[in-house]
Amino acid sequence: xxxxxxxxxxxxxxxxxxxxxxxxxxxxxxxxxxxxxxxxxxxxxxxxxxxxxxxxxxxxxxxxxxxxxxxxxxxxxxxxxxxxxxxxxxxxxxxxxxxxxxxxxxxxxxxxxxxxxxxxxxxxxxxxxxxxxxxxxxxxxxxxxxxxxxxxxxxxxxxxxxxxxxxxxxxxxxxxxxxxxxxxxxxxxxxxxxxxxxxxxxxxxxxxxxxxxxxxxxxxxxxxxxxxxx
Amino acid sequence: xxxxxxxxxxxxxxxxxxxxxxxxxxxxxxxxxxxxxxxxxxxxxxxxxxxxxxxxxxxxxxxxxxxxxxxxxxxxxxxxxxxxxxxxxxxxxxxxxxxxxxxxxxxxxxxxxxxxxxxxxxxxxxxxxxxxxxxxxxxxxxxxxxxxxxxxxxxxxxxxxxxxxxxxxxxxxxxxxxxxxxxxxxxxxxxxxxxxxxxxxxxxxxxxxxxxxxxxxxxx
Numbered sequence: 001x002x003x004x005x006x007x008x009x010x011x012x013x014x015x016x017x018x019x020x021x022x023x024x025x026x027x028x029x030x031x032x033x034x035x036x037x038x039x040x041x042x043x044x045x046x047x048x049x050x051x052x053x054x055x056x057x058x059x060x061x062x063x064x065x066x067x068x069x070x071x072x073x074x075x076x077x078x079x080x081x082x083x084x085x086x087x088x089x090x091x092x093x094x095x096x097x098x099x100x101x102x103x104x105x106x107x108x109x110x111x112x113x114x115x116x117x118x119x120x121x122x123x124x125x126x127x128x129x130x131x132x133x134x135x136x137x138x139x140x141x142x143x144x145x146x147x148x149x150x151x152x153x154x155x156x157x158x159x160x161x162x163x164x165x166x167x168x169x170x171x172x173x174x175x176x177x178x179x180x181x182x183x184x185x186x187x188x189x190x191x192x193x194x195x196x197x198x199x200x201x202x203x204x205x206x207x208x209x210x211x212x213x214x215x216x217x218x219x220x221x222x223x224x225x226x227x228x229x230x
Numbered sequence: 231x232x233x234x235x236x237x238x239x240x241x242x243x244x245x246x247x248x249x250x251x252x253x254x255x256x257x258x259x260x261x262x263x264x265x266x267x268x269x270x271x272x273x274x275x276x277x278x279x280x281x282x283x284x285x286x287x288x289x290x291x292x293x294x295x296x297x298x299x300x301x302x303x304x305x306x307x308x309x310x311x312x313x314x315x316x317x318x319x320x321x322x323x324x325x326x327x328x329x330x331x332x333x334x335x336x337x338x339x340x341x342x343x344x345x346x347x348x349x350x351x352x353x354x355x356x357x358x359x360x361x362x363x364x365x366x367x368x369x370x371x372x373x374x375x376x377x378x379x380x381x382x383x384x385x386x387x388x389x390x391x392x393x394x395x396x397x398x399x400x401x402x403x404x405x406x407x408x409x410x411x412x413x414x415x416x417x418x419x420x421x422x423x424x425x426x427x428x429x430x431x432x433x434x435x436x437x438x439x440x441x442x443x444x445x446x447x448x449x450x
Contacts, residue, residue, distance in 0.1 A: 005443070009409075015295075021295060023295055023296075023298055023299040027299060033447055036447075036450040037443065037446060037447050037450060039299050039300075039382055040383075040385055040386050040450060041386075041406070041407075041446075042296075043296050043386070044383065044386045044407060046293075046295055046296050047332060047336055047383060048332075049292050051287075052287055052288055053255060053288075054251055054252070054254070054255035054284050056251065058287075059287045062287070062290075063290065063291075063294075064287050064290035065283065065287075067311070067315065068283045068285075068286040068287075068315075070312060071312070071315060071316050071319065072275070072279045072282060076275070097313070102309070103305075103309060105349075128305075
């Protein structure tokens with residue numbers, strides 16, 4: 001079994017090379033006090049690291065960018081300056097933060113609210129896609145948005161609108177058009193769209209399963225079957 | 231070269247000069263946080279967002295790595311780090327002194343990780359992570375309670391602070407954490423402390439480093 005000191009040096013080398021440097025793969029190689037020592041050394045090394053130098057191109061579409069957009073969306077929600085159109089990617093985490101609800105708890109409440117507490121895994125997968133801005137908004141039912149709106153303390157209409165916004169690429173005129181469209185979608189029972197395919201999430205769903213099967217579950221329909229799906 | 235400097239007076243009369251990304255990237259964390267706070271108070275959200283982006287770019291990945299050592303999944307770690315960054319800027323905006331930003335960020339990160347573990351105890355295990363390399367539920371192999379529970383940073387700080395002199399601390403800095411060889415470390419210490427008698431040797435570097443590790447293990 002390698003010792004903590006050697007693993008620490010290997011870790012530092014990987015980190016300095018710009019590798020993934022996930023501490024878990026190193027920590028899993030030692031146990032007990034060695035593990036604690038290695039964890040302490042890695043933690044201190046990372047805390048003292050100068051961090052990454054700014055590179056706008058590398059930053060684009062990174063996890064760090066996603067998080068800063070979410071925080072910036074919080075600031076917009078707090079009423080600083082003019083609010084720009086926000087997509088689900090920014091708005092949902094910001095609202096969740098405002099409501100002080102952890103993702104885990106939100107999923108549990110959402111699954112219960114739509115009447116499927118036993119399908120929380122599936123609900124979690126769909127909600128995750130929503131937070132990433134990857135679930136087509138036109139497929140999400142009014143029922144889901146109504147429950148989500150209640151949990152997050154926001155209107156279903158606003159959530160519908162945000163779902164139509166492509167994060168970071170929307171002009172104010174586009175946003176106004178989408179708001180009008182979303183109002184129709186929320187209020188008009190005749191509104192209907194073709195069901196979207198289910199999201200490609202990393203559960204037990206492979207790319208080959210991407211076409212919605214005829215006997216898709218009710219949860220699938222609620223998240224992909226359009227506003228009136230029930 | 232001509233450069234545009236924006237001087238803005240915000241609602242609190244705060245003078246604010248907008249800076250370019252390369253200028254912001256040179257600021258230490260404390261000044262970067264202060265810049266973002268000033269920008270927000272001056273109502274210049276674009277400038278605030280740029281400063282926030284530079285801070286997030288600088289710190290996010292390493293903070294997530296640190297959280298990953300104490301948490302089972304990447305999405306949980308990212309959530310906690312997002313909350314940490316959010317709280318750092320909120321504290322600064324609310325007028326709280328952040329002191330040395332690295333220490334302040336560390337404290338907030340530790341608290342948020344502890345909060346996460348507390349909340350975890352109160353809820354059933356629910357899936358929330360769809361990362362490629364991960365799966366539903368807690369992966370016991372990737373985190374152990376002891377590692378998560380111990381305040382690693384506090385243990386290291388305690389042992390580090392108890393080192394008997396500044397040159398001992400430089401040995402730990404250079405040799406243990408910054409990757410210099412024993413010989414390079416000895417040379418660096420002798421440059422920093424020219425009056426050291428006898429001068430630092432390779433052997434002494436090894437002795438000081440192993441004593442530090444022994445004391446750290448005792449503290450853990």
